[in-house]
Amino acid sequence: MQRIKRLVKHIISRINVNLKPMGLDIEQVLMESIPFDELTKYYAYYALSIDHPLYFRFRESNLGGTYFLGKCDVDRSIVFLSDIRGDELKTKNTKVQFGEVKTELYQDEIIQVINSYLIRTLVHNHSRNPEIPEYFRILNTAAMYYSNIHGTTTEGVYLGAFATADLSVLHNCILGNYAYVQAGDLSRVCIDPGRIWIRQEGKYEFDYRYSPVTIEKYVSWDQNGELTGVFAKFLKGRRSDFLPVYDSLTASENQIHVPNHAFLSRYAVVKGDCIIGENCLVAQRAYIEDSVMGAGANAQENSFIVNTECADLCVVAHGGKMIYTKLGEKVFIGFNCFLQGTVDKKISIGAGSIIMPHTIIDAEEPVTVPEETLVWGYIANQNDLKNQSMSMAEFAKEKRINLGNMSFTGDGAAFIKDFQNRIDHILVENGARYDGKSHSRGHAQKTQSVSYNLFQPYLAGEKEGLFPTIVVEDN
Amino acid sequence: MQRIKRLVKHIISRINVNLKPMGLDIEQVLMESIPFDELTKYYAYYALSIDHPLYFRFRESNLGGTYFLGKCDVDRSIVFLSDIRGDELKTKNTKVQFGEVKTELYQDEIIQVINSYLIRTLVHNHSRNPEIPEYFRILNTAAMYYSNIHGTTTEGVYLGAFATADLSVLHNCILGNYAYVQAGDLSRVCIDPGRIWIRQEGKYEFDYRYSPVTIEKYVSWDQNGELTGVFAKFLKGRRSDFLPVYDSLTASENQIHVPNHAFLSRYAVVKGDCIIGENCLVAQRAYIEDSVMGAGANAQENSFIVNTECADLCVVAHGGKMIYTKLGEKVFIGFNCFLQGTVDKKISIGAGSIIMPHTIIDAEEPVTVPEETLVWGYIANQNDLKNQSMSMAEFAKEKRINLGNMSFTGDGAAFIKDFQNRIDHILVENGARYDGKSHSRGHAQKTQSVSYNLFQPYLAGEKEGLFPTIVVEDN
Structure with a gap:
């Protein structure tokens, strides 16, 4: 597992470069959260569909249990039990408009996950990133349990458990547990746990704050860094139902x-x-x-x-x-x-x-x-x-x-x-x-005529937990 | 399936270029044997092991049900329910000696399957090919049910059902059903069904011939091009036992x-x-x-x-x-x-x-x-x-x-x-x-610490049955 440990250090350093100036040292949070003994346990899988442009590149990463669709490039990241859904990626020559400015994509849009740690995270693209519409980028980002990254590039971002970043632009930004933002540019902003913030510049602003006591009841961490609260308990009780689904290769069609x-x-x-x-x-x-x-x-x-x-x-x-x-x-x-x-x-x-x-x-x-x-x-x-x-x-x-x-x-x-x-x-x-x-x-x-390709990491040696380099292209 | 049909035509043309001069037109044999309606039915899989150098490249092929280990490059081929075992491939700088001549491998040896059709075939390398020791090549070859290609490059070869090409060099060569050869250079030779021929130039020669009636009883084809005989019957009766093994992802460990x-x-x-x-x-x-x-x-x-x-x-x-x-x-x-x-x-x-x-x-x-x-x-x-x-x-x-x-x-x-x-x-x-x-x-x-990656073809559209282009490298 030497290589995985080196990778974790690398991810921590890259996130900390962004977030330490914001007052957050990610090291302890990540070290407590990364399930080192489960990194070889789950296969990753990608969908092959005739309706979605296909390209995958996976390098120097652990992808345990994660699902991929569309065009995705993952490099030096741990993406664990997550969903990276690129089914609304824009294709080459698509015209996009951001405010007054129009431009055209010079290549198909691709999801890039680099130097990041995502655990049980949902990434869905339909991006509105005006800066580089060709790249839906998740860079130097830590996304905790059941967080959502939706239509939002994240660069140097920490998402707490059950937090959602929706249709925003985030650089060096911290979202507390169960915070929801859909608020445009949030660079260098720290969002409290349980804050629901929707802002359209010049149009409207909605702001709700859960009481800290309520958030604590539903989403919190115990002293061992384990996720607790009503949500975690609800989910844990149902987790074993997924085991036969993931173990069998045949869909139980007649059910x-x-x-x-x-x-x-x-x-x-x-x-x-x-x-x-x-x-x-x-x-x-x-x-x-x-x-x-x-x-x-x-x-x-x-x-x-x-x-x-x-x-x-x-x-x-x-x-x-x-x-x-x-x-x-x-x-x-x-x-x-x-x-x-x-x-x-x-x-x-x-x-x-x-x-x-x-x-x-x-x-x-x-x-x-x-x-x-x-x-x-x-x-x-x-x-x-x-x-x-x-x-x-x-x-x-x-x-x-x-x-x-x-x-x-x-x-x-x-x-x-x-x-x-x-x-x-x-x-x-x-x-x-x-x-x-x-x-x-x-x-x-x-998604009717979709097939799934399953891939796993090395099971032993210094590369234990690391997936091989894989490139998949349409032919 | 247009692309698969084009691929089949291509494979037939390349094999016929080699074998028509030998008197064999492969077209009917292949068209009757290729299980078009099963090409999307089985996943292919490759092993990830820390003890075998790893490299796979799959292009423009159907690989239904086939297992790969080691370094393999498959291009424009149908490799169906077969085993391509590269666990004795030579590594870079290995010194090899062929008779008097010594040489050294300038890169790791790789199995190349090009323009070929293999069905339920076992390929095991341990090659003794003096010409290009870096490439274990299966080129323009048709290998029928339960044939073995063992330590032998084959270029322009037809192997009948249950035939074995062992430690030979074969160019433009036909092996009848249940023929076995381990006989050095067999270029432009036609081996009768049921002939067992072992020859070491200057050392010894062993030659046995089954009676045609016996061969017919154990290995033959019916008028629809279906494999029949005692062997086929024996195997068919046990085929369904493999279904749960291939459907489940968990090894039944406690069995x-x-x-x-x-x-x-x-x-x-x-x-x-x-x-x-x-x-x-x-x-x-x-x-x-x-x-x-x-x-x-x-x-x-x-x-x-x-x-x-x-x-x-x-x-x-x-x-x-x-x-x-x-x-x-x-x-x-x-x-x-x-x-x-x-x-x-x-x-x-x-x-x-x-x-x-x-x-x-x-x-x-x-x-x-x-x-x-x-x-x-x-x-x-x-x-x-x-x-x-x-x-x-x-x-x-x-x-x-x-x-x-x-x-x-x-x-x-x-x-x-x-x-x-x-x-x-x-x-x-x-x-x-x-x-x-x-x-x-x-x-x-x-092989203790091995994991398996499973991949499937497109399930619909013109690419139905074709696998995507996949490149897997060590990292």
Whole structure:
């Protein structure tokens, strides 16, 4: 393992060059978090699809358990049990516009992960990086358990557990546990744990802060550097269900009916009685148990849908978790939401509602969210909705809101509109609206004819844990 | 599948350029044999070992179900359910001597498979090619079911089913079904089915010919181009036992005790009660059922060992098959031998005996071979041994033998000695004599810490059945 240890030192040094000036020394965090004894345990895998341009280059890295799609270059990194999804990479000659400035890609966009440590991280590209649109870059970055890097290049960034960097530009930046940002340029900014910050320069700004006590309850570290809290406990209890899925090479095809234009990843868990509707997308590492997925509904990576009904066109974003929940049509569940009902304390969300990223509804009594409602923050009972939700029509009329721990300034209508447009974009991209015509095909249809290539590291000697250099090209 | 069809045409044209002048048009044979509907069915896999120099390059090929080890370059070929074993490739700067001439390798040796079609073929290098020792080349070659290419470059060669090309140099050469050659330069030679021909220029020559009727019974083709006969029937009946082995990623570890320095490939089948001795090697695609493998015994690729006892240091070469057989110490079972006993018609082979490659003992009564006996050809009963075997001590005294369908001229002692030296080489290479010291490690010990990388072809579109271009390098 000498080579892996040298690699870890290298990654620490590169991240520290960026973050020590910000006051964070990454060494202890990383040393406690890197699962040295598990680095040879899981295979990495990449998808071969006829619908996505293909190119992989892996060098001097450990990639245990990680999934790759699209064009990816990983160099001198540890990318552990993560998803690097390049299915919305831009192709050569695509015209892009950033504000007033137009430009054209001189080559296909590629995801580059360099000098970085990612553990159980979701990377999804659809980038809006104006500086080098050809490279979706994750450089000198540490991303902890269940963090999301979405449409955002990160250079010199620390993402805490369950943190999400969404459609931003981050240089030398620290995101606390369960923080969510979608706020443009965040260079040299430190984001507190549990802060939900959405800012569109000149348009609007939304800011919510969880109380530190709540964050501590749901996401924290014990004295050994182990992730603890309600989220970790929830996930650990379900981890073993993934073992047979990853051990077998044959998808258990007859377990459940999958309509012709729906896609159920063979790397998803399906337990109990489930129904998958037409044009559904159930991604790898999604978990569905005794639940219904309506037509065009989608369950993204690390989502858990248990004893839950999702009506048509519901979107459960990366890391969204639901137990005993009922969603009306076209409900959106944002990144890393946690909706925990029980058999006698169900959660019900009305049609068209938007549950904002990083929302927690942990029901101590039945909770009902009306239709067309925007919901955020921490909710334990029906009364909490007063300060943590608002009808979307009301919100759209506002220019300034102060409600509980949330403040909003700017154009409420634009804020709602942007959210809705993005949900529509997700539905289209995922193929939820596929009507049999080629131009409406999305991920659910494009991923149908996919095969997987599995690769492993050296199991002994000084290279133990290191993967060989692999280059895969289309032919 | 357009690309695959183009590839097949290309391979046919390149083989025909070589073999049409020899009177063989390969087109019909190949078109009937290529399993077009199975080309997307099996994953290929390569081993990552810390003891073997690693380099793979795969281009414009189908590699369904094939195993690779060492350094291999496959270009414009179909290599189906085969084993390309480069574990005895020479390294850079190795000094080699061919007759009087000495030379030194200017780079690591690599196996190159170009413009070729291999189906269920075993390729094992240990080459003795004096012309380009850096390249173990399989060029413009068609190798049919269960043929062996062993230590032999082949350029413009057709190998029939169960044929073996061993330690030869073959250019534009045709080997009939179940033919075995180990005969030096065989350029522009056509070998009849069932001919066993061993020739060392100036030293000795052994020549045996099966009757065409016997060959027809054991290896033949039906009018649809399907392989038939006793061998094919035997193998087909056991094929389904390999499915769970290839479907699962976890070796079924607790099924059987494997001593510390023995190696049981996770891609071997073990059924019923089996015992594996210390320093044993059981290779991928070997099949053991209710059998005992003594210390240092080895079961090579495509060997089937059923209700059989192998004493210490027995060698079962590639494709050796035994049912209800008992082997004394250090018995050698050559390539594609078929020893079929039954519960009341057992076969017993005395210690130190050599069952020559391509020997058939199909017992219609119990058959007992004494110790230190050389056996060849076709044997159905005890009486057949008269013409198809000889005590090794006797053989060593002879200069000329004519016995049944066998003729021998030359130095009998050298013939026996060369065989024994080769068996010793096999035992050493396989680690059968490992004594805990590093220099005596062999394949059984070196393959301990091996991991496997699995890769698949495109599943749809014009590239259906084609694998992507993959380059794997050590780092």
